[in-house]
Amino acid sequence: MKRVYLDHSATTPLDPEVLEKMLPYFTEKFGNANSMHSFGQEGAYAVDEARRKIAELIGAKPTEIYFTSGGTEADNWAIKGMAAKLRKKGNHIITSSIEHAAIIASCHQLEEFGFDVTFLPVDKTGKVNPADLVKAITDKTILVSVMLANNEIGTIQPVKELCDIAHKKGIYFHTDAVQAVGSIPVSVKDLGVDLMSFSAHKFYGPKGVGVLYIKGGTKPDKFMTGGHQERTMRGGTTNVPGVVGMAAALEKAVKHLDENYNYVKSLRDRFVKRVKEEIPYVIYNGHETDRLPQNANFAFDFIEGESILMSLDLAGIACSSGSACSSGSLEPSHVLLATGLPVEKAHGSIRFSFGRDNTVEDVDYTVDKLKEIVNKLREMSPLFCEFKGETKNV
Template identity: 50%
Template structure:
């Protein structure tokens, strides 16, 4: 049986060059980077070399890069730390209803501290309106967070325009770029952001490592205490091997991005057209063009998403129904619901995210094998039966 991994939006395999670099660290460079002796200095040198690689990948200065344990941690340091440090100027914050839960839950925690949050809506393709954003701004707005691209439906947001407005009004702007770094061009100066979060395991690096870009001169209140590492914002002895792994991963991802993104975009479009063309009552979620090159999110009507994913898994196809952080939940995707889909349609959604290993043969296999799976599940669905008889289903 063919095995096809189409869940690169959840995580990616660690590339060979990353493993080799990390193994060398584990076997040869065990010193504490904070130690000034001959065992510690090589570790510190490796960290700073990785910092330069991350900075170069996003157009930043190495001194503006803080290593974290994940993209989630980077989001929290920026949002919670930034809001707390600037609350004397105001307590109004803005984000969107389609953010990753790493961002949404950070804002919910701030609401408990007395901050007021405005949640921007999105259109039917998952895009934020710049006009709605401008109308939401107030004199006491101190921080805005809008993701660079949505992790579920792949919609690329107008972060450059939003960032420009924030910079003009001296409002802190954070963007979660976990899904975009290494997939599309990312430049912190063009985005005009004060904070940007990224993660290693989305770009063929190790899990347990992320990075936060924090623009020079920006203040945040530390969330952790106990050491001076990473500008006192992420205290604790650095994970040298993972940091090196992130550096190698992001260097390769950016170098390969033009050719790989173009390849994946063609495969993505073939997959979308093949599924929509062979299975009735399906719809693409998100825009046709302004989306991540590797993301295909499709709703298959009158079918239960979990049963579909498990059935595909039995045929060797790994896909998801949305964010990996919430795929175990029975609740429909908050992103799809915000886009105006019904509970029934949202429950039948598939997120297929392509990657380095994806081939034309893989796409053909999915298109060929998916239809009989859908037909079988629909044959057991009373909702599908009612639809075919023209009876009301709600």
């Protein structure tokens, strides 16, 4: 059976060239990068090189790059580390209502410790209005965290503008750029942010490694305490092959950014155009233009997301649903609800995220199957039956 992977926002396959560069650090160059001896120094050298490369690729200094176990740890560190550091200055944090769970859960945990958190609303395209940030800031506000691009609907936030607003009030700004780095141009210099999280496996690098960029002068408390790794800021033996892979993957992603962006966007655009034209009663969630090139998210009226997802999977197509059943909870996506999508339509929403290995045939196969599946499920749906009855009576 044909297999089509359209879940690149969940994870991407490791690039074989990247794997080649990682392999020696699993075996012959296995040394602990913190060891004094030559074995360790081979690792240390590789980590330094990776740090230098990654810094350059995002417009940072090498001393501002801190390796973590991934995006979730970087987000946790940014939020909790800054909160701990600045707790005597204030107890108010501002974020958006469509953040990744790593940010939202960190904020909720801080609420238990007496912090107040404002979750900024978004419009129906998923955008934060800078005026809402201005209004939300109080003299107790110590940190603002708004994601660069959303993982479910791909909406790109006006982070530079939001960051300027925070900075004018002397407030630190963090952005979760996990979905953005490697997909769109990202420079911490241009954005002006104080902290930024990103993760290797979203741009064809390995899982289990990420970065928290911390601008010089910004000093969050330690999150992972232990040894002296990462200039004493993050304990834990450095994941040398992971770090090497992250640098190699980012280098390749940035080098080919324009061509990959255009290619992936052309596939996504073809998909979106065909779905809109060929499947009735759909809603294209998210923003038309300020959007990650890989992301498409549709609500299919009258049917439920998991049954669509499952049917696609049985046809060899992998994508994801922001709905209830995928996460094992009964709550539909908080992102879609924040955009004002009614609950039943949020239940019927599916994310398709394209990648550089996809082809036009993949897109066409998916639309063809999707049409059949949506039809079949609608024929089973009491909501569609009622709807048809109503339109017949009109």
